[in-house]
Amino acid sequence: MFDMISERVSQLPKSDFVRILKQAEENPSIISLGPGEPDFEAPDYIIKSACKAMEEGHTHYSPIGGREELKRSIVKKVKRDNGVDISTENVIVTTGSNEAILLALMCLVDPGEEVLVPDPSFLSYRPTVDLMNGYPVSIPLKFGNNFQITGDMIREQIKDPEKVRALILCNPSNPTGRVLSKQNMKEIVDIALEHDIILMVDEAYEKLVYTEFNSFMEFPRIRDHLLTLQTFSKSYAMPGFRIGYAIGPKELVKAMTKTHTYATLTAPTMSQLAAITALEGDQSCVDKMYESYKKRRELVVSRLKELDYLEVVPPGGAFYAFPKITNLDFNSEEFCKYLLDKAGVLMVPGTEFGRYGDGFVRISFATDYELIQKAFDRVEKAFSKL
Ligand SMILES: Cc1ncc(COP(=O)(O)O)c(C=O)c1O
Known part of the structure; x- marks a missing residue:
C-alpha cells in the first residue's frame, strides 16, 4: 500500500461524479444529462486563431500574470459589459478559472480560517478551502426561496467574525441556476x-x-473587497483551452500573480492569443449558443412541469435545472441510480454539490435538444412502472 499521500489530500471527500460520467461515456446507449461543459465546439474563428498563433511560433511562455494585450481586451470587455473602469493591474489571467479559485484561496486563507460557501454549490469550492487547511462553512440554501442568499442566512453562519476571510458565490449558480436578486446582492x-x-x-x-x-x-462600494472570476470555457465553448481570469484589488491580484509563478507559471500562450480573438471578434457565436441553451431550458422546464415527482424552479442562468424530488421515497443517489438502471439516463445527484443538495438532482441542458426529449420520454416510461 502506498502511504505517502499527505493528510490534506487523503482527507479530501471522494466524488462519485467522475466515475458516473465515465460510465456514461463508455456506454453509448446512456443519455447523459450530466455535462458541465458546452456541447458546442469552440467557434471556428477562435480555433483558427490558436492554430495561427502556434504556426507563427507563439509556443513560448507568456508573462506570468497574462499577456498585456489580453489584459487590455479584458479591461475593454468589463467596460462594455458592466460599465466599469478597471486597469490591467486589476486583472490576472489564469489556467482556467478553477486555477483562479485555487490562487485566491491560497492568498486569502491561513490554516484554521473560515470561508463561507453556499450549499449546494460548485464542487470545487469546499475541497479547495480544505486544501488550504481552512474550514468551509456551509450556508444552507432553500428551495422555498428560490435558492436566494439573504443577509440573515449569512449572518447566522458568522460565529466568529475574526476567523471568516471570504464568501464564495457562484452567480448565476452551478448547480441551482439561481441568479441573485439585486436586493440580496445589496445585503x-x-x-x-x-x-x-x-x-x-x-x-x-x-x-x-x-x-x-x-x-x-457594478456596486462601487465593494470593489476593494471583491474578486470576480470569469472564464472563456462556457461563453465561448473553450474549456479545453484552459483559460480564465480574475478581476480584483491590485494587491490581491499581485499576490495571486506571485503564487501563480509556483503553480502553472502562465496560462497557455496560444490560448491567451485565441482569447483575445474571442473577445475582440464577432460576438454572434455567443448569442447563437445562448439562443440554443434558452430553447433547451424551456424544453427542460416544460418537461419537468409534466412530472409530479420532480419540482423545478425555472433556472435564471447557467445550463442547469436543479429540481427537487417529490412524492417519491428516494434520496438523490437512489433516484439517479434508478434512472441510470431503468432508463439509461444520467442525472447528477444533488449531494455532489454539498449535503444540502440531498433530495435534488442536477440536469444539464448542455445536451442536444432531441436527446433531451428522448431522455425525458425514457424517464416518464421508467417511472410509469413504479
Ligand atoms: C461555476 C464554475 N466555476 C468554474 C468552473 C471551471 O471553469 P474553468 O474551465 O474556467 O476552470 C466551472 C466548470 O464547470 C464552473 O461550473
Missing part, C-alpha cells in the same frame, strides 16, 4: 463590508442568463 455587500470579508464571485455563466442579471462589479 451581501453590506455584510462583506461590515465584517471585512472578501467576496469571491464566480461568474463563469455570466453570458447565460435568462432573467435580469447584475455583476457585483
